[in-house]
Amino acid sequence: TQLLEQSPQFLSIQEGENLTVYCNSSSVFSSLQWYRQEPGEGPVLLVTVVTGGEVKKLKRLTFQFGDARKDSSLHITAAQPGDTGLYLCAGAIKTSYDKVIFGPGTSLSVIP
């Protein structure tokens, strides 16, 4: 059974602070995605990383894919209240198609 773990499960920080969210598995992924979900809405894709060691930046968000393609991190610099939401990582495993499994999510609350 493939399993994706995320830590921390909950995070509450003050506006302006930095934070890192982790996504870990014992499985190797062909790609890994990060989604953000706001209350009452479906998840929205933030980024896809494909190559081991890859780093992608999206404004104040930095995403890294582990060298072994088993883990990933999301770092947010100078968090803002608009960053509040549930952050989900999703790993793709090669079967007959790219099966995607989701982690349980990290719920982030940024307090003004």
Place this chain on the structure above:
Amino acid sequence: EAQVTQNPRYLITVTGKKLTVTCSQNMNHEYMSWYRQDPGLGLRQIYYSMNVEVTDKGDVPEGYKVSRKEKRNFPLILESPSPNQTSLYFCASSPIAGYADTQYFGPGTRLTVL
């Protein structure tokens, strides 16, 4: 506007009363999928469809049925709902079957089975 729509958004029903949650996408996507989201468990795939008339079980298919008679529609059917199917349900679509492409999610359907 490119989107995935689901109906209803909220539903309260009783055990055993058959229900259907509709899902429609206007992006001509091949791949469609249903997930349920429960606290601490994340999104778990119920069923998926690679194309019209092609459906397959995901990780938690028990108690659910789907059909894909048209490319744009992918309804989720609960023949005899039970309280353990109380959950938040999401439909998703992506352009190409078989690839971990961007999935576009609907707004969700919150189902309560009493």
